[in-house]
Amino acid sequence: MYYFVNEYILQKNSSVEHTAMNRVKLFNHFQRPAKIVTKIYDRLLHQTLTTFGLKDDDVVNMFDFFQGTTELAETKVMHTDDLRLPVESEVSVGANFSGVSVGDIPTGNVGFIPGTIGRVFYQEFVDSQGNPIETDLWDWRGFKSATQYFGQDGKLIMQRYYQTDGKIVLEEYFAPDTNGNPLASRMILKDYQGKGDQFFQNPDDLFDFFLAELSKQDPDTTTFISDRPGTGVRPLLALRDASHKYVYVPINHVVKQADPIFGQLDGFLQPAFDHFNSFDGFITATPQQAADLKQRFPKAEVTAISAVTTTPLVKDETSLKPMANRLAGSLLYVGRISADKQIEQQIRLFALIKQRVPHATFDLYGYGDPAFVKQMTDLIAELQLQSSVTLKDYYPDIDKQYDHYQVLINLSFVDGGPMGMQEAMAHGIPAISTPFNYGPQDYIQDGVNGYLCKPGDTLAMADKIVDLFTDSKKLTALSEGAYATAHKSWTRQKVWNRWQKFLKD
Structure with missing residues (x-):
């Protein structure tokens, strides 16, 4: 089994x-059993998976x-009436x-899953003063x-976790941190596999045990790939088996x-490269970064x-x-809406384009800190x-x-390989970008499938985009170049062949 170690899958996700x-x-297409591993407690996970075309398995x-x-054989839609509240x-x-x-005395609240009509998400119980006593959490x-x-x-x-039959399987205890907020101080896995209670200090320690259990239950040699270094590197270093x-x-x-x-080195990657002999290998999205690491x-x-x-x-x-x-x-722009992506500069650059191409439009897809998004909205x-100009938010x-x-733009300071650039080129959209580590120099052939422009040369980049918007033949040629690059270089079979060659089975 192949396990891809992550923190979560949310309704809005990053390229990770x-x-x-x-x-x-890709792995399942080629009949290689693989699963994404997630760490956080998420009662909406199995609803979210369907949004991205993933199965529970x-x-x-x-x-x-x-x-x-x-995996559950069946699911139920719970409404307030199904909770069997006291008749009074x-x-x-x-x-x-x-x-x-009950009468004039509040006893609690029943919260609903966002985007649903009355589907139970939690049932809160309060004392006579309205203070919370306990809350039952319901899965999607x-x-x-x-x-x-x-x-x-x-x-x-404290928080208790249950099986579907109500049996307690895990207890988590909290103590106040230096700011008085709850901090996990102990986790108890109750009578795990009939061998008594297993004690852990926090979710990180439980995650170490979890990965070891995944490896132990695998009849073949397990392969772990850490996708999020802050989540996967430490527990994989602690894993002492043949995986x-x-x-x-x-x-x-x-x-x-x-x-x-x-x-x-980045702080999350430092432990991995300090102990690189403990890992079978490292994978990057771009050849340039692989060469630098080598x-x-x-x-x-x-x-x-390729991702x-x-x-x-x-x-x-x-x-x-x-x-x-x-x-x-x-x-078009696709990526995080944040200062390091130079969103302000992109918007100001588009203002120059708009002066020369009055019908031009600019859509930015992605999410970011609400305060920064508000600043960009005010700038627009x-x-x-x-x-x-439209900030389109995140689109699954x-x-x-x-x-x-027709054209994609990217002015990022840094990236690990912008997925949006590859995806756009796969749809025949030429990319206009400044060179940065990593991505543009690997994906863009200047004048063939897009343009690489000098950092800070806003006028030159605006000229390139205006030229494409006003020269249909040139735009078509670069579109066909982008499409050919993507559909020759990153085909499913070629990418799979690289995985097969690198992984130790």
Whole structure:
């Protein structure tokens, strides 16, 4: 079994999670059993999986594993009426939750899963003063998953986790941290496999045990690939068995990108490279980063494998949507909405384009800190671009959006390989970018499938984009170049061959 070690799969994900999703689909396509491993307790996980085309069997969550709820034969839709409240209870129905009381005395609340009509998410119990006593937490699939218990100060002191039959399988105790907030201080796995209680200091220690259990139950040699270094490196270093262990490097490995060979390593990756002999290999998204790591750690096994896969080109057959059938003058950005992606500079650059191509539009897909998003929204208003620039937020089905656009832009300071650039090129969108570590120099052939522009030369980049928006032949040529690059270089079979060659089976 292949396990891809992650922290979570959320309703909004980064390229780390999307890389793992792409990979589990690739491995399963070639009949190699693989699962994404997640660590955090998440009652909406199995609802979220369907959003990204994943099955329950594609993911194994630590809490699901110990609760015996990784896969359920059937699920139930729980509403307030199904909770069997005391007959004397009165329920006042609200949009997001319903209040429960007996006469004039409130006894609790029933909260609903966001986006549903009354589907139970939690049942809160309060004392006569309205202070929380305990809260039952309900899983999306319709069973009571855990109960939280609160102290007199209203702070969480304990949480119990259940099997679907109500049996307690795990208890988690909390103590106040230096700021008075609950901090896990002990976890007890109750009579695990009939061998008595197992004690752990915190979720990190339980996660170490969890990975060891996954390896132990595998009849063949297990392979772990850590996708999120802060989650996977430490427990894999602690794993003392015959399993194979790899680290996927999803970010720039140094703090300052100007010095990839001698610069200070990223704090999450430092332990992995300090003990690189403990790992069977390291994987990057780009050849340039693999080459830099090989130069820095010549004895480490390092390779580059694309995070994006495509279908191969077939002679006289293409699904490339012609530029003439897309929105004219449409500019696209895909990625985080944050200062290190130079979003402000992108918007100001578009203002220059708009002056010369009045019908041009600019859509930015991605999520970011609300305060920064508000700053960018205010900037768009200040530049009077509200009708032309749209912050689209995060789209789970972003693949369905690419065919509407003509050009992609990226001005990031640093990246581990922008997935959006590869995905856009796979849809025939030429990429215009500044060179940075890592991605653009590996993906873009200047004048063939896009352009590489000098950092800070805003006018030159605006000129390139205006030229494409006003020269249909040149735009079509670069579109066909981008499509050919993606569908020749990153085909599913080629990417799979690289995995097969690198992994030690």
